[in-house]
Amino acid sequence: MIDLLTSRVMGDIFLGVTQGVLYGLIGLSLVIVWQSTNILNFAQGAMAMFATYVGMTLLEHGLNYWACLAISVAAGFVLGGATERVLVRPLYGKPEINSIVVMVGFLGILEAGAIAIWGGTSRMIVSPFSLSYFQHNGKTIFLSPFAILQIAAAVTVMLIVAGLFRFTKLGLQLRAAALAPEVARLLGVRVNRLLTLGWALASAAGAVAAVVISSGFEGLTPTNMDVYFVFGFIAAAVGGLESPLGAVLAGVLIGMLQQFIVDYAPPSWASFSPVLILVVALMIRPQGLFSKQRVRRV
Amino acid sequence: MNAAAISVENLSVSYGAIKALRNVSFTAQPGVITAVLGANGAGKTTLLRTISGLLEPDEGSITMAGTNITREKTEDIARRGLGHVPEGRGVIGEFTVEENLRLGAMAAKVDLKAGLAEQYEQFPVLGQRRTQHAATLSGGERQMLAMARALIAKPSVLLLDEPSLGLAPLVTVELMETIRELCDAQGLAVLLVEQNAKSALRIAHHAIVLHLGSVAANAAASDVAADEKLRQYYLGLAE
Numbered sequence: 001m002i003d004l005l006t007s008r009v010m011g012d013i014f015l016g017v018t019q020g021v022l023y024g025l026i027g028l029s030l031v032i033v034w035q036s037t038n039i040l041n042f043a044q045g046a047m048a049m050f051a052t053y054v055g056m057t058l059l060e061h062g063l064n065y066w067a068c069l070a071i072s073v074a075a076g077f078v079l080g081g082a083t084e085r086v087l088v089r090p091l092y093g094k095p096e097i098n099s100i101v102v103m104v105g106f107l108g109i110l111e112a113g114a115i116a117i118w119g120g121t122s123r124m125i126v127s128p129f130s131l132s133y134f135q136h137n138g139k140t141i142f143l144s145p146f147a148i149l150q151i152a153a154a155v156t157v158m159l160i161v162a163g164l165f166r167f168t169k170l171g172l173q174l175r176a177a178a179l180a181p182e183v184a185r186l187l188g189v190r191v192n193r194l195l196t197l198g199w200a201l202a203s204a205a206g207a208v209a210a211v212v213i214s215s216g217f218e219g220l221t222p223t224n225m226d227v228y229f230v231f232g233f234i235a236a237a238v239g240g241l242e243s244p245l246g247a248v249l250a251g252v253l254i255g256m257l258q259q260f261i262v263d264y265a266p267p268s269w270a271s272f273s274p275v276l277i278l279v280v281a282l283m284i285r286p287q288g289l290f291s292k293q294r295v296r297r298v
Numbered sequence: 299m300n301a302a303a304i305s306v307e308n309l310s311v312s313y314g315a316i317k318a319l320r321n322v323s324f325t326a327q328p329g330v331i332t333a334v335l336g337a338n339g340a341g342k343t344t345l346l347r348t349i350s351g352l353l354e355p356d357e358g359s360i361t362m363a364g365t366n367i368t369r370e371k372t373e374d375i376a377r378r379g380l381g382h383v384p385e386g387r388g389v390i391g392e393f394t395v396e397e398n399l400r401l402g403a404m405a406a407k408v409d410l411k412a413g414l415a416e417q418y419e420q421f422p423v424l425g426q427r428r429t430q431h432a433a434t435l436s437g438g439e440r441q442m443l444a445m446a447r448a449l450i451a452k453p454s455v456l457l458l459d460e461p462s463l464g465l466a467p468l469v470t471v472e473l474m475e476t477i478r479e480l481c482d483a484q485g486l487a488v489l490l491v492e493q494n495a496k497s498a499l500r501i502a503h504h505a506i507v508l509h510l511g512s513v514a515a516n517a518a519a520s521d522v523a524a525d526e527k528l529r530q531y532y533l534g535l536a537e
Contacts, residue, residue, distance in 0.1 A: 172401055176401050182384070186376055186388065187376060188373050188405025191373065
């Protein structure tokens with residue numbers, strides 16, 4: 001059994017899953033925004049980055065890791081809510097291209113702002129969990145205590161989000177506000193508040209991903225969330241934009257495929273592979289692999 | 299004397315330069331079906347949308363059980379007990395039948411279990427299709443769902459916009475009978491907008507006829523049905 005865990009294939013699976021859950025988390029935050037407002041937030045990664053830099057600043061003032069995580073999530077929540085109120089609300093009912101242009105512009109502002117405030121070099125949050133891989137009889141199991149935390153964080157956020165949308169009154173109202181805002185209003189649903197809440201929740205979930213990324217080997221720069229956004233977007237599209245579970249599972253699928261390609265094929269193919277997954281998945285099932293919808297408006 | 303369920307006074311509404319309603323006044327009483335009739339573009343749907351707060355009037359006032367609701371938000375008016383089944387029904391196709399009904403009950407804070415049981419008794423087909431997505435229902439079933447979703451909140455006023463649109467004649471007859479039964483049993487004030495004037499006048503107690511945004515007639519439904527001029531010029535019911 002232990003020999004299996006140290007095998008090359010299992011190593012690729014562990015590394016792929018660990019990376020893939022991060023794509024899944026960003027994909028998940030895109031799903032929340034889509035479910036609650038029917039908008040694709042192109043600034044999702046940058047908002048997560050900005051919120052995490054706020055948490056990091058406080059970490060430098062002596063706060064511990066968990067306080068930093070809590071503050072980053074809170075900052076993400078506030079940033080998401082404020083973004084909806086100030087930038088997104090005037091876009092409702094307008095052509096979809098308007099929201100795309102505004103959010104891409106906001107992405108640029110956040111990244112430029114972060115560079116101006118915190119500089120462009122990579123920063124790390126030192127995690128209380130070791131980044132070192134487990135060892136057995138001199139062989140490496142490509143899993144670390146931190147990687148387990150990473151997977152646990154993604155699964156926890158996914159379960160919370162899926163439970164919220166599927167089983168709670170709030171989730172039903174959030175979905176109604178996105179799908180049919182006028183009808184929801186006629187039924188007494190306070191749509192404006194829910195739209196703000198949807199963005200706040202999505203941004204908070206994205207901040208969890210950014211904190212985890214900044215605790216890893218790579219650290220956080222003002223722009224490295226862009227790559228996670230792209231793969232997270234692909235995960236959300238492949239999984240089905242209505243499915244929190246689908247986003248995370250598709251993220252894991254993408255992470256694993258990338259890892260296998262890095263290990264067995266020219267590494268330059270790795271960044272191309274998620275796009276290939278997107279094309280193939282959408283050809284087979286345009287509504288997403290895990291969506292219950294028969295068709296989806298795009 | 300008790301206040302009217304809905305009282306509209308000198309209501310005027312515009313879409314830009316176009317006047318959609320001009321000085322419209324009428325009252326709707328509890329337990330009374332008021333048919334709102336008129337040709338296309340007469341202002342019927344605009345009237346309902348203004349009452350429920352989806353449109354803002356230029357002038358005039360709307361009171362509900364004596365409370366001025368003219369500038370209130372749609373969701374607040376709904377929470378006061380105004381149910382509005384919009385044109386096209388407005389059921390959420392991505393939701394199941396039961397999710398649509400749960401949504402209707404939420405803001406009103408009614409007993410969900412009892413409310414669902416009541417609606418499934420009133421509309422048995424909805425009970426049979428409770429886990430089905432609303433998009434898969436027939437036109438008649440969707441109309442029933444839209445009405446059940448409004449009724450589960452126990453409204454005191456019900457606005458119905460073209461409920462018979464797209465329904466087979468037999469289904470329309472059944473639907474109108476159901477509306478009349480609900481009004482009689484629950485003491486609802488119903489404002490019924492209908493292109494199908496004949497069906498509406500058959501169940502209505504009272505009728506107002508709109509013509510180019512103004513009230514052309516405001517009388518008992520039987521009087522409107524008997525008025526040859528109204529029938530011919532405004533309702534398209536020539537003998």
